[in-house]
Amino acid sequence: MNDNESAGARELIAFRIGEQEFCVDIISVREIRGFAAATPLPHSPDYVRGVINLRGTVLPIVDLAARLGFGATIPTARSVIIVVRVNQQLVGLLVDAVSDILTVTDDLLQPTPELASELARAFVRGVMAVEGRMISLIAVDNVLPQMELAA
Amino acid sequence: MDAMAEIRATFFEECAEQLAELEAGLLAIESGEADADTVNAVFRAVHSIKGGAGAFNLDDLVHFAHVFETTLDELRSNRLEATLDVVRVMLRAADVLADLVTVARDGGSVDAVRTRGLVEELKALVGGKKDAPAAAPAASDDGPIFAPMVGDGMDGLDFVPVSVDLSDMMDGGESRYRIQFRPRAELYAKANESARLIRECLALGSGEVTCDTSAIPLLTDLDPEGAYLAWTIELASEAGEPAVREIFEFVEWDCDLSIDRILDASAMAADDGVDPEIAALLARLAGGADAAADEPAADAPMAEVVELKPAAAAAAPKPAPAAEAPAPRKAERAAAAAESGDAKAAAAGSAPAATIRVDLERVDRLIDLVGELVIHQVMLSQRVMQAGLARASDVAVGLDELEQLTREIQDSVMAIRAQPVKSVFQKLPRLVREVADITGKQVRLITEGEWTEVDKTVIERLSDPLTHMIRNAIDHGVERPEKRVAAGKGEEGTVRVAAMHRSGRIVIEISDDGAGINRQVVRKIAVDKGLIPADASLSDEETDNLIFLPGFSTKEEVSELSGRGVGMDVVKRSIQALGGRVSIASKPGEGSMFTMSLPLTLAVLDGMIVSAGDHTLVVPLTAIIETLKPKPAEVRGFGNDQRLIEVRGNFMPLVDVARQLGYREEPTDALSGVAILVEAENGARSALLVDGIQGQRQVVIKSLEANYGRVPGVAAATILGDGRVALIIDVDVVAATSRFEQNYFSSGLQAAE
Numbered sequence: 001m002n003d004n005e006s007a008g009a010r011e012l013i014a015f016r017i018g019e020q021e022f023c024v025d026i027i028s029v030r031e032i033r034g035f036a037a038a039t040p041l042p043h044s045p046d047y048v049r050g051v052i053n054l055r056g057t058v059l060p061i062v063d064l065a066a067r068l069g070f071g072a073t074i075p076t077a078r079s080v081i082i083v084v085r086v087n088q089q090l091v092g093l094l095v096d097a098v099s100d101i102l103t104v105t106d107d108l109l110q111p112t113p114e115l116a117s118e119l120a121r122a123f124v125r126g127v128m129a130v131e132g133r134m135i136s137l138i139a140v141d142n143v144l145p146q147m148e149l150a151a
Numbered sequence: 152m153d154a155m156a157e158i159r160a161t162f163f164e165e166c167a168e169q170l171a172e173l174e175a176g177l178l179a180i181e182s183g184e185a186d187a188d189t190v191n192a193v194f195r196a197v198h199s200i201k202g203g204a205g206a207f208n209l210d211d212l213v214h215f216a217h218v219f220e221t222t223l224d225e226l227r228s229n230r231l232e233a234t235l236d237v238v239r240v241m242l243r244a245a246d247v248l249a250d251l252v253t254v255a256r257d258g259g260s261v262d263a264v265r266t267r268g269l270v271e272e273l274k275a276l277v278g279g280k281k282d283a284p285a286a287a288p289a290a291s292d293d294g295p296i297f298a299p300m301v302g303d304g305m306d307g308l309d310f311v312p313v314s315v316d317l318s319d320m321m322d323g324g325e326s327r328y329r330i331q332f333r334p335r336a337e338l339y340a341k342a343n344e345s346a347r348l349i350r351e352c353l354a355l356g357s358g359e360v361t362c363d364t365s366a367i368p369l370l371t372d373l374d375p376e377g378a379y380l381a382w383t384i385e386l387a388s389e390a391g392e393p394a395v396r397e398i399f400e401f402v403e404w405d406c407d408l409s410i411d412r413i414l415d416a417s418a419m420a421a422d423d424g425v426d427p428e429i430a431a432l433l434a435r436l437a438g439g440a441d442a443a444a445d446e447p448a449a450d451a452p453m454a455e456v457v458e459l460k461p462a463a464a465a466a467a468p469k470p471a472p473a474a475e476a477p478a479p480r481k482a483e484r485a486a487a488a489a490e491s492g493d494a495k496a497a498a499a500g501s502a503p504a505a506t507i508r509v510d511l512e513r514v515d516r517l518i519d520l521v522g523e524l525v526i527h528q529v530m531l532s533q534r535v536m537q538a539g540l541a542r543a544s545d546v547a548v549g550l551d552e553l554e555q556l557t558r559e560i561q562d563s564v565m566a567i568r569a570q571p572v573k574s575v576f577q578k579l580p581r582l583v584r585e586v587a588d589i590t591g592k593q594v595r596l597i598t599e600g601e602w603t604e605v606d607k608t609v610i611e612r613l614s615d616p617l618t619h620m621i622r623n624a625i626d627h628g629v630e631r632p633e634k635r636v637a638a639g640k641g642e643e644g645t646v647r648v649a650a651m652h653r654s655g656r657i658v659i660e661i662s663d664d665g666a667g668i669n670r671q672v673v674r675k676i677a678v679d680k681g682l683i684p685a686d687a688s689l690s691d692e693e694t695d696n697l698i699f700l701p702g703f704s705t706k707e708e709v710s711e712l713s714g715r716g717v718g719m720d721v722v723k724r725s726i727q728a729l730g731g732r733v734s735i736a737s738k739p740g741e742g743s744m745f746t747m748s749l750p751l752t753l754a755v756l757d758g759m760i761v762s763a764g765d766h767t768l769v770v771p772l773t774a775i776i777e778t779l780k781p782k783p784a785e786v787r788g789f790g791n792d793q794r795l796i797e798v799r800g801n802f803m804p805l806v807d808v809a810r811q812l813g814y815r816e817e818p819t820d821a822l823s824g825v826a827i828l829v830e831a832e833n834g835a836r837s838a839l840l841v842d843g844i845q846g847q848r849q850v851v852i853k854s855l856e857a858n859y860g861r862v863p864g865v866a867a868a869t870i871l872g873d874g875r876v877a878l879i880i881d882v883d884v885v886a887a888t889s890r891f892e893q894n895y896f897s898s899g900l901q902a903a904e
Binding site: 037038039040041042043044048050051052053055056057058059060089090091 | 519522526766813814854858862863864870874877878
């Protein structure tokens with residue numbers, strides 16, 4: 001991850017999954033687009049919704065709610081796909097709605113509380129309190145199933 | 152990338168071209184089709200490599216190229232006859248040169264014994280014709296010829312006494328030269344410039360230039376493209392004569408050039424009173440005796456010599472003239488060399504087509520975009536149809552024209568990536584020579600259709616299977632000379648490789664006139680290895696095809712070539728991974744022919760669009776044999792929940808695609824669906840049961856791996872007219888999973904990568 005600016009200030013995109021708020025670093029976000037029906041992939045984990053056509057690129061869609069163990073998202077008109085770059089790959093994250101763009105400094109970030117489930121802790125880098133809300137910072141690196149890189 | 156690395160990359164690219172030209176030229180000489188131009192082209196190829204290599208201090212390369220060049224010079228000046236033996240030595244020398252270039256680029260090491268051996272052979276060719284090959288350093292105006300090689304200590308010692316040349320001795324001090332330079336019109340025609348050459352001369356030291364204008368005719372008689380000026384440059388420089396000569400090395404054929412030393416007493420009294428002559432002599436002796444060619448002065452025993460290092464270094468025979476160029480000017484020099492090299496290559500070829508080098512990424516991007524264009528055009532057409540516009544309406548007619556244009560654009564863009572198979576074929580002569588050497592057989596290679604074009608990605612992946620099949624043809628097909636004679640054939644076997652276009656695919660035939668496939672032996676091995684039951688009844692063709700089975704290897708003795716556990720099954724699989732097929736035809740005693748047929752591109756694919764469950768899938772057309780509507784009597788239950796279908800008396804598995812891919816829990820109704828008969832990579836047939844067929848179309852292949860990863864049963868993805876992603880079925884895996892052969896096939900997939 002690129003740490004921008006010396007003060008440790010960073011911009012984050014906040015979004016909602018169910019009643020909870022999460023965010024990702026804006027640097028990794030390529031674009032945000034409306035939900036489109038995905039073509040399911042056979043033999044894939046349940047949180048991989050399938051693939052969509054992003055202007056000619058085949059883009060896998062990860063249902064972030066399912067990935068975090070909250071159960072599958074039922075897409076609505078407000079559902080969006082946040083396209084993020086993870087390493088050299090593009091991945092679409094299906095979330096319920098984008099809520100905000102935040103500018104925060106690193107010192108706001110608190111370590112993930114101990115009681116969080118193992119699954120959630122694998123993807124949550126930390127939590128922060130912003131204007132009375134609690135927002136968890138998602139580490140996008142691990143959202144895709146681990147593929148053999150050898151292929 | 153920094154400038155130097157870029158120049159270096161360019162140098163290696165050009166090396167590859169020069170090497171190709173070199174080999175092509177030598178082969179032409181071998182077949183007796185050579186004229187003086189060919190010999191010159193060969194010479195220039197080696198010369199250019201040497202020149203460039205010198206600029207990068209690639210001493211091994213320079214050294215070898217120099218020996219090679221010297222021998223070629225003999226050939227060029229008709230002092231050496233181009234007999235078959237001579238050309239063979241040169242062909243092998245070209246192989247070594249190619250190895251050295253590769254090593255210089257990628258690191259690693261070369262077979263030093265082989266290199267040394269060829270150096271000896273090359274020298275022997277020169278030595279046989281000429282008593283003292285090194286007697287005249289820099290005496291010929293053919294090119295910079297140097298004191299004898301010091302690469303091998305023996306030679307160095309032998310030659311030291313005779314090759315101490317006064318002109319070399321003097322290089323340490325400042326010496327004066329009179330350079331008379333009269334360009335001919337050809338020099339300018341090749342885009343060289345006298346002013347630049349003169350400037351380069353002056354950059355070596357200081358001097359005075361006088362221009363001789365006496366040859367200029369009256370204006371009425373003046374040929375605007377002629378050359379009428381001559382220059383005399385009085386140059387005082389510390390650089391040796393080779394350095395001066397080097398400036399002119401790419402124009403020396405196109406001008407009258409004489410470089411004379413003007414003896415100047417003051418230069419003799421140089422350097423601390425130590426006689427430079429003696430110091431240089433000592434350095435040379437030390438360098439020669441130690442065979443320390445690269446650093447002649449580095450471990451010289453005497454302090455004086457070390458002090459005099461510049462002098463000694465210049466005096467000791469350096470393999471490359473360019474190596475002596477002052478470092479800051481190397482880049483410039485390399486660029487100049489590259490330029491004039493190009494000019495020469497252009498002059499040598501008869502009518503070279505104008506070409507540009509384009510970064511492959513840009514082409515790929517263009518292809519992607521055109522793929523998008525095609526998809527959107529189809530989408531637009533569908534929308535127009537849906538909107539209920541008549542086919543004759545202006546919009547629909549306009550769209551038809553758009554479709555036409557789009558197709559033309561697609562074809563043209565694909566043509567950018569298309570390349571002649573020549574780039575693969577030209578590696579074959581060397582391969583054949585090497586394999587023939589190792590196996591002790593005599594083999595002649597005939598290639599046909601080397602200008603047949605095919606997509607670059609196909610070319611890249613064609614090389615390995617082709618190499619393997621040719622090895623196989625020589626190793627297993629062609630007999631030893633004595634056997635051939637006994638069979639009434641000539642001693643020399645023939646391997647023929649031919650490429651051609653046939654019905655939208657490229658077909659490559661590899662045939663030999665060897666013994667053909669020994670069917671009894673093949674059958675016995677297959678039975679011994681448990682690949683077929685002992686009582687299996689097989690047709691000749693089926694027997695021949697046994698060699699493609701995994702775990703089959705015909706030679707009892709594991710030879711150097713075939714003992715790597717890589718069999719024809721891998722060849723077959725890698726060809727199939729490209730969407731191709733391979734077949735074999737063999738006649739005992741007369742030889743075998745392998746035929747492989749490949750798609751022209753990996754960017755698009757002809758597919759059958761089918762529906763399974765609620766989804767649309769694409770089945771590659773190459774795998775499909777036929778489609779049929781199952782009848783109740785033909786479908787039988789088998790085992791727990793498997794089904795078989797009977798097609799003209801043969802039972803084959805009926806694979807429920809929707810279930811296989813997890814689209815549906817309950818089995819598809821066989822009677823309402825369509826069965827698609829496919830042939831898997833191992834030749835096994837099965838029927839894929841789908842809900843319906845939507846049509847047949849060319850689709851653009853999109854990688855799933857780029858952003859996701861490999862999905863079992865899915866070869867790739869494509870984007871349909873409605874903008875949605877459809878998956879392209881990996882027929883082999885889908886068909887095989889039903890036969891519980893996943894392990895075999897998943898390992899097979901890795902091998903095909």
